[in-house]
Amino acid sequence: MAHGSPDPDWRRPLEQLLAQLRGQLGERVGLAYLAHAPSIEDVVASFAAAGHAxxxxxxxxxxxxxxxxxxxxPAAVDAARARFPAIDIDLVPGALGDDAGVISALAAATLTRLKGR
Known part of the structure; x- marks a missing residue:
């Protein structure tokens, strides 16, 4: 789940992340946005319709x-829980930026962009 934007350039990295995760996990991965469609409720509805619990x-x-x-x-997840009480919706604490691997990847990407400047 991310903030969201109508700008396709803004969405591109998240859609690439989704594609990579689907490559490893299959169709069991979705992408929801706070400010734009699809919302968390949209994504949960699609998983519920596919029989996921x-x-x-x-x-x-x-x-x-x-x-x-x-x-x-958390508020969006609570709203989805209220709408889909039969679905177990688990919110992982924190954000991807908590992960040391994410920070390392960002540092490496920054250094790559700085080379030759």
Missing amino acids: RVVVVAALLSPGGRHVKQDI
């Missing part, structure tokens, strides 16, 4: 300390 939500954001991670995503 459990959904795990990961905040695809860098900072675990922002309002989206602390308030907005």
